[in-house]
Amino acid sequence: MSEAATTEVLFYHLERQPLERMLPSLLQRTLERGWRAVVQVGSAERLDAIDAHLWTFAEDSFLPHGTAKEGTPDRQPILLTLGEENENGAGVRFLLDGADMQTYAGYARIVVIFDGRDGDALALARSQWQRVKAQGCKATYWRQGDTGRWEQKA
Numbered sequence: 001m002s003e004a005a006t007t008e009v010l011f012y013h014l015e016r017q018p019l020e021r022m023l024p025s026l027l028q029r030t031l032e033r034g035w036r037a038v039v040q041v042g043s044a045e046r047l048d049a050i051d052a053h054l055w056t057f058a059e060d061s062f063l064p065h066g067t068a069k070e071g072t073p074d075r076q077p078i079l080l081t082l083g084e085e086n087e088n089g090a091g092v093r094f095l096l097d098g099a100d101m102q103t104y105a106g107y108a109r110i111v112v113i114f115d116g117r118d119g120d121a122l123a124l125a126r127s128q129w130q131r132v133k134a135q136g137c138k139a140t141y142w143r144q145g146d147t148g149r150w151e152q153k154a
Contacts, residue, residue: 008109009132011125012150013116013143019096023050024057026111027078030092031063035108037078038090039065042097047080050096054078098124104137116143 014022023039030037041047047067054063065078073079073087084101086093091108095101098121104110110132114125132139141154 007104007107007137009104009137009139010109010111011129011139011141012111012113013125013141014113015116016144016148019113019115020050020053020057022113023094023096024054024063026094027054027063027065031077035091036076036088037092037094038086038088039078039080039094039096040084040099040101041080041082042099044082046097047082051080054080095128100124100128102131104132104135110137 012022012026027037027039039050041050051065051067054065056062063078064076065080066073066076067080068087070076073081074089076088079088079090081087082099086106092111093101093107093109094111094113096113098114112125112128114121116122129139129141139154140152142150143153145151
C-alpha cells in the first residue's frame with residue numbers, strides 16, 4: 001500500500017457553525033487519540049486570532065498549542081503555522097482558510113475545513129478533492145445535517 005493511500009483526508013463543509021466553534025472540538029479529539037496536530041492557516045491575522053481563541057474558547061479549558069515564533073515548535077502538541085512544514089512531527093494536519101499543500105501523503109489524517117457560503121472556498125475545496133483522489137488518498141466529505149450533527153455525504 002502506498003503512503004498516500006494510508007492518508008485519510010476529511011473535508012468539513014461549514015454552513016451552520018463557524019470555524020471557531022468547530023475547531024477546538026476537532027483538536028481535542030486529535031489530542032485524545034495521542035496525535036499531534038499542525039494547523040495551517042491562510043494569513044498571519046488568522047493565525048493570531050486562532051492562537052488567542054484556543055486559549056480562551058472555554059472558561060474551564062484550553063488547548064496546549066504554540067506557533068513557531070515562540071521558538072520551540074517541536075515541543076508543541078498543536079502547532080499553528082502559515083507554511084507547509086511539520087516542525088512538531090504531527091500526524092494530523094488541518095488546512096484552514098484556503099491553506100493548501102501539493103502532496104497529501106505523510107500524515108495519518110488531513111482535515112480540510114472550508115466555508116460553504118464562500119464561492120472561492122468551495123471551488124478550492126473541489127480542486128483539493130480532485131487532487132486528493134488523484135494521489136490515491138482516502139477522502140470523505142462531511143456536512144452538517146438539520147440536527148447539527150456531522151453526516152458523511154461522500
